[in-house]
Amino acid sequence: xxxxxxxxxxxxxxxxxxxxxxxxxxxxxxxxxxxxxxxxxxxxxxxxxxxxxxxxxxxxxxxxxxxxxxxxxxxxxxxxxxxxxxxxxxxxxxxxxxxxxxxxxxxxxxxxxxxxxxxxxxxxxxxxxxxxxxxxxxxxxxxxxxxxxxxxxxxxxxxxxxxxxxxxxxxxxxxxxxxxxxxxxxxxxxxxxxxxxxxxxxxxxxxxxxxxxxxxxxxxxxxxxxxxxxxxxxxxxxxxxxxxxxxxxxxxxxxxxxxxxxxxxxxxxxxxxxxxxxxxxxxxxxxxxxxxxxxxxxxxxxxxxxxxxxxxxxxxxxxxxxxxxxxxxxxxxxxxxxxxxxxxxxxxxxxxxxxxxxxxxxxxxxxxxxxxxxxxxxxxxxxxxxxxxxxxxxxxxxxxxxxxxxxxxxxxxxxxxxxxxxxxxxxxxxxxxxxxxxxxxxxxxxxxxxxxxxxxxxxx
Numbered sequence: 462x463x464x465x466x467x468x469x470x471x472x473x474x475x476x477x478x479x480x481x482x483x484x485x486x487x488x489x490x491x492x493x494x495x496x497x498x499x500x501x502x503x504x505x506x507x508x509x510x511x512x513x514x515x516x517x518x519x520x521x522x523x524x525x526x527x528x529x530x531x532x533x534x535x536x537x538x539x540x541x542x543x544x545x546x547x548x549x550x551x552x553x554x555x556x557x558x559x560x561x562x563x564x565x566x567x568x569x570x571x572x573x574x575x576x577x578x579x580x581x582x583x584x585x586x587x588x589x590x591x592x593x594x595x596x597x598x599x600x601x602x603x604x605x606x607x608x609x610x611x612x613x614x615x616x617x618x619x620x621x622x623x624x625x626x627x628x629x630x631x632x633x634x635x636x637x638x639x640x641x642x643x644x645x646x647x648x649x650x651x652x653x654x655x656x657x658x659x660x661x662x663x664x665x666x667x668x669x670x671x672x673x674x675x676x677x678x679x680x681x682x683x684x685x686x687x688x689x690x691x692x693x694x695x696x697x698x699x700x701x702x703x704x705x706x707x708x709x710x711x712x713x714x715x716x717x718x719x720x721x722x723x724x725x726x727x728x729x730x731x732x733x734x735x736x737x738x739x740x741x742x743x744x745x746x747x748x749x750x751x752x753x754x755x756x757x758x759x760x761x762x763x764x765x766x767x768x769x770x771x772x773x774x775x776x777x778x779x780x781x782x783x784x785x786x787x788x789x790x791x792x793x794x795x796x797x798x799x800x801x802x803x804x805x806x807x808x809x810x811x812x813x814x815x816x817x818x819x820x821x822x823x824x825x826x827x828x829x830x831x832x833x834x835x836x837x838x839x840x841x842x843x844x845x846x847x848x849x850x851x852x853x854x855x856x857x858x859x860x861x862x863x864x865x866x867x868x869x870x871x872x873x874x875x876x877x878x879x880x881x882x883x884x885x886x887x888x889x890x891x892x893x894x895x896x897x898x899x900x901x902x903x904x905x906x907x908x909x910x911x912x913x914x915x916x917x918x919x920x921x
Contacts, residue, residue, distance in 0.1 A: 497514065497515055498513070499511055499512070500564065502523065502541075502577050503921075504921050510527075518559070519559060523577070527539070538580060540578065540583055541553075541576070542554065544573065545573050552679040555735070555739060571704070577921065582840045584739070586725050592841075594614060598628060601617055618726075621733065628648070628662075630646070631655075631712045632713040632714075632715075633646075639689055641690060645659065653727075654667040654668060655670060671700075675701050677731070678697070678723075678731075679696065681711065682695075684713055688711055690711070696713070696724055717839060717864045814893050814895055820898060821894070822846065824850070825845070831866050837916050839866075842860075842861070856873075856882070857869065874887055874890070884897070898912060
């Protein structure tokens with residue numbers, strides 16, 4: 462009986478004891494569950510979605526997560542923004558940054574949010590540095606007599622031993638006062654300075670403002686309304702430990718190009734080579750996974766085939782596929798030699814087609830259109846289409862060119878019962894808005910530049 466009891470006790474102990482490797486696996490699962498945290502992410506419509514993520518997740522990981530969840534095409538422009546409502550400022554969270562570190566700097570009683578949206582201008586300065594750094598604001602060294610070699614401009618930012626000097630006038634808000642004063646500012650690798658004597662750059666005349674080892678640069682929203690700034694082109698330098706508007710170093714530029722130059726230079730100064738790695742990393746990953754990307758583009762149909770390593774075919778069909786199916790039923794969906802349709806369809810069908818397009822934003826006001834384009838990047842070719850508020854029967858194309866947003870009216874015209882649309886008083890005619898957009902994506906025509914990036918909104 463005693464031997465049987467010992468055997469039963471032994472078997473019980475064996476059942477209760479896990480092998481060493483199993484215990485390790487269980488510990489890893491428990492630890493990973495403990496490290497998961499819930500965050501809430503918003504889009505432009507202020508709808509939000511809560512997701513459970515690991516504590517070491519980066520901004521790029523969050524963007525890829527929402528791209529997959531919403532079946533978006535990942536063109537590497539999706540971006541996570543830090544929006545601090547109580548301070549009226551926001552900034553791009555760089556792809557490599559830890560999201561939890563950003564959240565840890567928020568106060569408990571502040572209205573701070575993460576926004577997920579496109580930012581076409583995020584890395585555009587690597588492609589077109591001339592658009593971001595005007596000659597009169599940049600100098601490299603006395604050895605080049607102040608002349609800038611634009612082919613080497615970005616490389617000098619990335620090189621830790623050199624840095625282009627950014628200089629120019631900015632308005633600065635005086636501490637503990639409501640007044641603003643214009644100073645000559647200089648940005649160097651050692652930090653941001655202003656001159657207390659005109660445009661002098663002598664060390665005795667330069668006063669230190671901030672460095673970027675523990676600070677970030679933000680865009681100031683509604684600078685005139687919230688802070689009494691001379692213009693709405695505000696920016697500020699905020700310490701990671703700062704939680705009050707009184708501690709912000711508020712600045713204001715005279716135009717968008719000047720503000721963009723300062724903000725871009727400060728980002729490059731803070732992160733340097735890491736930004737370039739963020740820029741090229743998606744392309745390197747695509748090569749390492751041996752993806753073959755074949756894009757079949759037709760004026761009516763766009764289907765992207767993605768052939769994976771395991772020979773699996775993933776087909777991502779954009780909303781234009783719906784349009785293409787409908788277009789196949791139309792007797793005409795092409796332009797004649799003079800830009801006019803060879804045959805017609807009912808105006809009802811033509812009107813309905815554009816509603817499925819992500820570039821069409823319906824009843825959007827002029828101010829809202831400008832805000833949306835500004836948010837998604839002031840680079841050439843960013844556009845959207847919307848209903849006209851002044852004339853309900855017409856449409857408006859809002860387009861960014863040279864960091865300015867222009868609006869073009871699209872007029873519906875009737876020619877012997879046939880309805881067509883035109884941007885140039887009927888010289889070039891289109892049976893529907895889809896034709897119009899596709900034409901100006903390939904041809905500049907009467908526009909200052911081709912349509913390149915459409916403003917997109919998604920529901921989280």
